[in-house]
Amino acid sequence: MKMKVMNSFETDFDVIIIGGSYAGLSAATSLGRALRRVLVIDSGKPCNLQTPHSHNFLTRDGETPAAITQIALEQLTMYDTVKLIFDTAIEATTKEDGFRIQTLSGKKYFGKKLLFATGIKDIMPDIPGFSECWGISVIHCPYCHGYEVRQQPTGILGNGDVGYEYVKLINNWTKDITLFTNGASTLSMEQVKQLKSRNIHIEENKVREIVHENGQAKGISLENDSIYLLNALYNRPAFIQHCDLPMKLGCDLTDAGYINVDSFGRTNISGIYAAGDNTTPMRAISMSVALGTAAGAFINKDLIDNNYI
Numbered sequence: 001m002k003m004k005v006m007n008s009f010e011t012d013f014d015v016i017i018i019g020g021s022y023a024g025l026s027a028a029t030s031l032g033r034a035l036r037r038v039l040v041i042d043s044g045k046p047c048n049l050q051t052p053h054s055h056n057f058l059t060r061d062g063e064t065p066a067a068i069t070q071i072a073l074e075q076l077t078m079y080d081t082v083k084l085i086f087d088t089a090i091e092a093t094t095k096e097d098g099f100r101i102q103t104l105s106g107k108k109y110f111g112k113k114l115l116f117a118t119g120i121k122d123i124m125p126d127i128p129g130f131s132e133c134w135g136i137s138v139i140h141c142p143y144c145h146g147y148e149v150r151q152q153p154t155g156i157l158g159n160g161d162v163g164y165e166y167v168k169l170i171n172n173w174t175k176d177i178t179l180f181t182n183g184a185s186t187l188s189m190e191q192v193k194q195l196k197s198r199n200i201h202i203e204e205n206k207v208r209e210i211v212h213e214n215g216q217a218k219g220i221s222l223e224n225d226s227i228y229l230l231n232a233l234y235n236r237p238a239f240i241q242h243c244d245l246p247m248k249l250g251c252d253l254t255d256a257g258y259i260n261v262d263s264f265g266r267t268n269i270s271g272i273y274a275a276g277d278n279t280t281p282m283r284a285i286s287m288s289v290a291l292g293t294a295a296g297a298f299i300n301k302d303l304i305d306n307n308y309i
Contacts, residue, residue, distance in 0.1 A: 013039045015299055016101055016111030018089045018243065021046050022285050023276025023292035024117030025072045030296025032079035036303065039109055041101070043088040047119050047242070047277065051135035055144055057286045068285060092245045098271065099249075112271070112306075113299050116251075116259065117292060118243035119277040125157075125237060129210030129217075136215035138233045144284060146173040149232040154178075155220055157207065157235040160186040167200055170234055175199070178228055180220065182207050203228070241278055256281070265295035266302075273299055 015031050017024045020042025031038045048054075048065045055061050060068050076082055091102040098112040124131040130138055139145040154174045158166045159181040167179050178201045185192070185204050195202060205222040210233065212218055219229045239257065241247065251267040251274070252260040258281070259274040261267055267274055275295035276288040 011107075011109050013037045013083075013109065013111045014303060015039070015113045015115060016041065016099065016109060017115045017117055018101070018245070019117035019119060019276070020044075020084060021069065021117065021119060021276070022072070022288035023119075023295070024115070025069070025076060026289045026292030027115055027117060027275060027296035027299070028082045028084075028292075029072075029076060029079070030293045031300055032076070032082035034296070034300040035081055036300060038082045039111065040082065040084045041087055041089050041103060041109075042084065044086055045242075047122060048135055053145075053148075054285050055147070056284055057289070060285075065285065089243070089245060092249055094249060094269075113303065114272045115265070115295060115299060116243060116246050116272070116274040116278060117276045117288075117295075118241070118246075120239040120258075121242045123238040123240065125235075127207055127210060129212050130235075133210055133212050133215050133217050133233070134237075137212065137217035137231065138210065138235060140234065140236050141283060142170055142173050142234070145232075146170070150174060152176065152232060153228075153230040155180055155228065155230045155233040157182060157233060159183070161191075162236075163187065164191045164195070166234060166236075167195060171198065171200070177201075178203055178230070180207055180228075180233075243278075246272065246274060246278075264298040265291065266298070 014036040015038050017028055017040045020040045024040055028038050028040050051065055053062050054065050087103040087105050089101050090104050093100040098110055099114045101109045150173050152174060153176045155178050156166050156170055157180050163179055164187055180203050183206055185202060205224045207220055208223045209221040210217055211221055217233055219227050221227050246259055250269050254260050259279050261274050261279050265273040265275050273295050275291040277283050
């Protein structure tokens with residue numbers, strides 16, 4: 001697929017979008033249709049790189065994330081107002097009338113407004129097989145993947161209140177659940193009572209390995225040499241922001257580690273916006289697309305208002 005690549009002399013834009021996945025491309029479409037000159041800088045490292053299928057996105061249910069991105073890129077070529085470069089933003093500087101961005105290739109660009117659609121980076125636990133299965137059979141969201149493993153032997157890797165609430169959620173999709181606390185349980189006595197009343201087993205031995213074939217989980221091996229056969233494992237790993245430029249520019253994070261934005265996608269720094277997985281735990285393509293579209297519209301409104309000051 002041939003994408004318009006900007007000429008080297010084109011360096012000034014109304015909006016620079018860092019991150020060319022679903023939120024970024026959606027915002028670019030919204031802004032491009034509003035006749036704004038937009039630059040999208042994408043490093044080509046989406047967090048769902050090895051996820052085989054996407055769900056809950058109307059007209060594209062079951063499609064691969066890569067295929068959805070490909071369609072978005074092809075449709076974005078219709079708009080001469082939008083330019084895309086495959087590069088990595090490594091430095092951002094606040095200027096009096098906007099922001100200067102420098103990329104890994106040494107290029108510098110200026111934008112009146114700045115949108116971060118950079119997502120998050122999952123931190124894989126030190127469990128052999130976990131990263132190989134991540135997004136395939138080690139999953140985080142039942143709304144995204146639960147239907148495909150419904151009523152199948154399922155594990156949940158978690159402990160305490162987080163593990164308990166996770167079990168309650170997943171129990172809607174399957175009754176065959178084992179909660180792996182990966183060490184001594186921190187569940188309350190009442191939580192243990194509730195889980196046992198629903199025939200949910202609690203396993204406190206530490207996890208040694210996720211046994212799998214090409215990312216498809218077959219079971220969990222524990223340090224006491226026992227093995228549980230299962231087809232899916234749920235876990236919400238720790239994460240960090242995929243890009244640290246928002247924090248370097250002074251953007252606040254929530255207690256959970258997401259970029260703190262208002263309902264319009266604005267951060268606490270004037271002229272800087274964020275949208276997508278870096279702002280919300282609702283990690284779905286449909287949500288990222290919606291947030292990107294909204295951010296694009298609000299950025300355009302702010303540009304209009306600024307012109308009338």
